[in-house]
Amino acid sequence: MCEVKRRLVVVEEEFLGLQARVEEVREGNFALKREYDALLKRHHEMDETFRQEKVRGTELLEDMIQRKRLAAVNMNSKNEKRVRAREVTLQRELETAAKKKVNIDVGFVSGLSTKTTSQKGESAEKPEKCHGRLFRSASATSPRILDSIKELFEKKRRGNSVCSPEEDIYAPVGICLAARVPSKALHVLDAHELGINAVRFSSSSNLLATGGTDRVIKLWDVSAGMLHHRVSLDGSNEGITSIEFDPTGTRILAASYDKSALFWRVDDSAPKFTLTGHSRKVTAAKFKFSLRQVVTGSADRSVKIWDLHRAACIQTIEVLSYCSDVVCSEYFIISGHYDRKIRFWDSRAASCMQEVPLQGKVTSLDLCSDHRQLLSCSRDECLQVVDLRMSNSRRVFRADGFKCGCDSTKAIFSPDGNYLVAGSADGAVYIWNVNSGNLETCLPGMHRYGTFDTPVLSTPPSTRSPGRFLGSTLSVWIKAVVQCCGVISEEDVQAS
Numbered sequence: 001m002c003e004v005k006r007r008l009v010v011v012e013e014e015f016l017g018l019q020a021r022v023e024e025v026r027e028g029n030f031a032l033k034r035e036y037d038a039l040l041k042r043h044h045e046m047d048e049t050f051r052q053e054k055v056r057g058t059e060l061l062e063d064m065i066q067r068k069r070l071a072a073v074n075m076n077s078k079n080e081k082r083v084r085a086r087e088v089t090l091q092r093e094l095e096t097a098a099k100k101k102v103n104i105d106v107g108f109v110s111g112l113s114t115k116t117t118s119q120k121g122e123s124a125e126k127p128e129k130c131h132g133r134l135f136r137s138a139s140a141t142s143p144r145i146l147d148s149i150k151e152l153f154e155k156k157r158r159g160n161s162v163c164s165p166e167e168d169i170y171a172p173v174g175i176c177l178a179a180r181v182p183s184k185a186l187h188v189l190d191a192h193e194l195g196i197n198a199v200r201f202s203s204s205s206n207l208l209a210t211g212g213t214d215r216v217i218k219l220w221d222v223s224a225g226m227l228h229h230r231v232s233l234d235g236s237n238e239g240i241t242s243i244e245f246d247p248t249g250t251r252i253l254a255a256s257y258d259k260s261a262l263f264w265r266v267d268d269s270a271p272k273f274t275l276t277g278h279s280r281k282v283t284a285a286k287f288k289f290s291l292r293q294v295v296t297g298s299a300d301r302s303v304k305i306w307d308l309h310r311a312a313c314i315q316t317i318e319v320l321s322y323c324s325d326v327v328c329s330e331y332f333i334i335s336g337h338y339d340r341k342i343r344f345w346d347s348r349a350a351s352c353m354q355e356v357p358l359q360g361k362v363t364s365l366d367l368c369s370d371h372r373q374l375l376s377c378s379r380d381e382c383l384q385v386v387d388l389r390m391s392n393s394r395r396v397f398r399a400d401g402f403k404c405g406c407d408s409t410k411a412i413f414s415p416d417g418n419y420l421v422a423g424s425a426d427g428a429v430y431i432w433n434v435n436s437g438n439l440e441t442c443l444p445g446m447h448r449y450g451t452f453d454t455p456v457l458s459t460p461p462s463t464r465s466p467g468r469f470l471g472s473t474l475s476v477w478i479k480a481v482v483q484c485c486g487v488i489s490e491e492d493v494q495a496s
Helices: 002-099 106-118 120-125 127-139 143-158 490-495
Strands: 196-201 207-212 217-223 226-233 240-245 251-256 260-265 273-276 282-287 293-298 302-307 312-318 323-328 332-337 341-346 351-357 362-367 373-378 382-387 394-397 411-413 419-423 429-433 439-443 456-458 474-476
Touching: 207 240, 260 282, 260 293, 282 323, 293 323, 302 323, 302 332, 323 362, 332 362, 341 362, 362 411, 373 411, 382 419
Parallel strands: 196 240, 240 282
Antiparallel strands: 196 207, 207 217, 217 226, 240 251, 251 260, 251 282, 260 273, 282 293, 293 302, 302 312, 323 332, 332 341, 341 351, 362 373, 373 382, 382 394, 411 419, 419 429, 429 439, 456 474
């Protein structure tokens, strides 16, 4: 009996142990079930999120395709309008030429006929000569027809050339005798939908070009200190980094973030051609002295020379550093770089003639109107002027409060070369006197943004007659809005 009781106690203990284990397993199962349910719920949520994002991605792709399609349709429409306009113009010219009467000198023809009869054998051997004379006589009073034929053969000879021989020569431009220091902004306007990266006046100061992140270059007529929109130049796939007018003011060259430079005529909104070949953004594009060539600098550490007649690169200069800006003279190219050096290149041999070291990254370069002085702006918060006749002679310009806000800050000479102008990170415009080396004035609060991405300050090389006191300054600040103004107009000067 005792043995049975002892075994019963043992069995009861085992039973209790098994019950405890069953409870533990049950609790473990409950915990796993709760975790499973949580994971399943999270899976459903993530699956739903994935589905929504997939739908959103499809909608964005369709929207992008639709926008591209609309942009293509818009561009095709513009091209068709331009083609139709050219056809109408050509038709009118042909009709005008057809209505023109051609007068032939009868006396000359009679004399020519008599001479031809007396020299029958010679004229039989050389009929082309007589026909040539008759043609010249007939067209002597119709220069338009002759010019049209000449233009046709000239166009065929040039092939894809974008420049006529007349455009390869500098047109005479006026000289600014003196510039006055501005004191106020004459005009403020919202010019672009997005940030503005570049501004430039034409040689006559009556036309202003602005370009920025919205991929568009806008041309503005400057009249009485006011800006009036003339036309928008399309064609760039990304933002504009630099703008340059040729000396005649009829052609525009622009650099772009899309690794190319573009060429327009001011009377045509579509680019005449696009220069491609750089592997990174093009930071600067400038006309060379002859106008038949242009120079581009890029973040891909190269400087390229392009032939406008062929719209092709004819020379590539490999550099060891990011090129931030370039300027061109008659026989050499000057480039500024992030390795704190300014390099002088012989454009005929593509060799570096000289290097000028600075204390900071070079953000911009500018040549004085007489091409005797070079201005550089760098990240060490100073401007330097190098005398190109004595390249080791340098003057440094600083000011309390002036800060070079970014790697593309611009500084320029005034039209007469007596002042330096630069924009600061605090939103002010600083003006130095080149002759004295002192800060002439600081124009605070000219712009609503003290910190900005790309400040651009540009001064037009104004065309002025003797006896007038002229100069104008345009400052543009960049971050979605242009605040700008040509600070001196002709009316302002005459009133003074």
